[in-house]
Amino acid sequence: MGRRFVFIRPKSIHQWEALGVGYLASYSYKYGGYSREDYAFFDGRFDSDDIIVEGCREAQVIGFSLTSFSVDAALELLGKIKVVNDMAKIVWGGYAVNGFSEEKLLEKWGGKVDYFLQGPGEESWMEVISGKAKKRVIRKQIMANLDAIPFPDRELIKIDRHFEKLKNMGEIRKTSMELQRSVCPFDCIFCAGSSFAKPNKRTRTAQNIVDEMIELRDRWGMDENSMVLTCDAEVFLTPDMYEMAELKIKNEVRFKYGMNVVASMILRPEERRTLEKMQESGLTEVWMGVEAGPSLMKETGKPITPEKVKEAFRITKEMGLIRKGYFILGFTPNETEDTIKERISFIEEIDPDEVGFTIYIPVPGSRDYKDEIHSAINYAASDEYQNTFTSTNTLSNADLHYWQDYLVKYFRDKAAWRQNPDKNKSLQKPGRSGY
Template sequence: MRVTFIQPYYRNVWENIGLGYIIAYCKQQFQGELDVKFYQGNFDSDAEIVRGGIDSDIVAFSATSPCFPPAVRFAAAIKAENPKVKTVVGGWHVTALQEKALNEYIDQIVVGEGEQAMLEILQGRDDRIVHGTALPFPDLPWPDREAIKNHRTVDLCETMNGKRTTSFQANRVCPTSCVFCAEKTMTGKFNRRLNPIRSRSVEDVCAEISSVVEKYDLTYFKFVDATFDISPDYVIDFCREKIDHGIETEWECLIHASFCTEEMFYWLKESNCNQINVGCESGSPRILKQIKKGTKVETIENVFRWARNYGINRRAFFILGMPDEDRDDLHMTEELIDRIEPEVVGFTILCPYPGSQLYDHEKYRDQDWEQTDEYSNDFWRNNAFTNQELKDWQAYFTDKYSDKLCERQDETTFERLNV
């Protein structure tokens, strides 16, 4: 069977670890021969992608909301050349919208985690909506990095910032319930009994890291987990295992401020952690409570102080335009940034993606998601600011903290306006 996997173009380039897991699982479980191809819009031209899909039995797309429109265009172009090709789309967008995402060019959609669902499609299942199964994450094979051409993103990172970098995943299911996030759309809402966090052993994680570091000559790696610090003990155990494994490579992770302890930062430093990334979101206690962030301003300050004391770089993410956020709240955000003094900072205008609690289908059903990215959009407004006023605030923050901007945001030109 000939199967082509496609990751449409997106402004921010990373390897598709999710497809790597799906391909590895299907190769392991499928009873028959699989001829797998992979294309990524950041490296392959539209013409190459269409040509690559035409002679396939199945073409499967991985699509977030910004990637869904080009996925549909590719599906239409491929079917125009070969109507017999079965087209499948998985990812956050179709998982959130389900039947609302179906159209004449998409034969099937995968809802939720894709490993078992994709295997069943390869085995002949033809339901238009195929619900995924939450498999035990520790039992899955490592992602097939050769299939997803991981070397291309590693080489690109080296070209862009001098570090040969790739990503790993340690857990599935995020324990938080932030209203702006669609993470739980894919893996389900956390529940200690019914949907607990599914964690790989730190031994298995380090074994994979060691193998990939050697294969791709990595000088840096990061975790894609929405919350790597699911518990301080897990982080400490990982750090110790990394040291015992002799893995000296620098690394970074995304952490939740409320799950940290000072001891954790000692071990992060000992294991050569270069940077922590923290979704602070706001400096306003009122807004943090409204968005169900599950943390407090003083907790954020503690985390940034601990990391600084141990010499770990700190990256802070902030979202502008929470539903009731006003001028006073934004000034509190500014004051928090000045107190914690992060080495790197990024400012995003809130986007109500499908799957988040802020999404309203009747309001946004015709939205062109392709025109949004992780930093900006042209349509969101809250109860205090128009979209342009939010962009003005974003310009104000990026101008004030221009020496701290993360790489992607630093490349973006913002109109400088006074607010």
């Protein structure tokens, strides 16, 4: 029998599990009296268009979970869905819609989409499915009590298909989890984070986080050989994180985990103590966006300096954590061959265990995005590793790809899975690998 609410995560080049819609569903069970029986979920990574369209035949509301990279796939699917069901309300949520004004959203896609829900979607999704939505574009902020949000329904989003995929690739069991749901207070030019919601100081409590970790252990088999990739844009080393680590140990939740951190936000003594406690509780990896070479670092708007980055990599090496450094080429028109090459000696000095070289692509929701110029970008055909758009004052798009290739080859022993020519070997390595 057809389900009345359908969630779709259209295909994009790299795909993790659709945790966001897992949250929307469980929130609606707890506060709206709905149940899993009301929902169907499809993921373009695993389900064909025909299956998805068939699953939408009797739907009343169809919610798409989107980044800018999956908008074209959504539009294509939408065309096919309308043929079999032109009555269903179409709802878009996720970062594809967060960065635009109401007028812009309606102008761009208002002819095809009924509702655009910006920011955290739990409350606004309920308004739509219960027929209470008063506007077509609704923006919510982060809820004051984050512990009131139930854990995402991982059953609905068929997380076992991701486990199966990983197993076939020879990887250890991995899944993702949102640790804090804090909104980063920084406004780096390349990041869409601030389009999600206003920064909030309060995060989930330690107990609430560890309760979800216990569920991951008991329901999803995450044991000491498993790895949880926290999907917060950045994790901040607050006192709650110290307590979370203590509780994780106390409750014998043994899986490993890794997280993004801002290099300058782990340097104070109390942050170092928290990091150590987290390591004791299973933290094995930290991922730090370095982005630029030393001379252009200030242009990213990120609160890091070459000295702080060096210190962060030194400290974490001393602690024995696996450290991954990300670098973005061409994020400013001032990037030249010299500023690219500057990264080489800098990387040799900070000595990350893994290194990734991406090519900048401006995204909606980020400070650098200008719709007049950037709406021409073909996001569907781009990802962080390749695009045909970006160039700088002195470097063409082909030059940027040339230098990316050069750096990957130069640091081939440190290349992470996606950029490592020897995929089998690198799968055994840490980091955000084949997931």
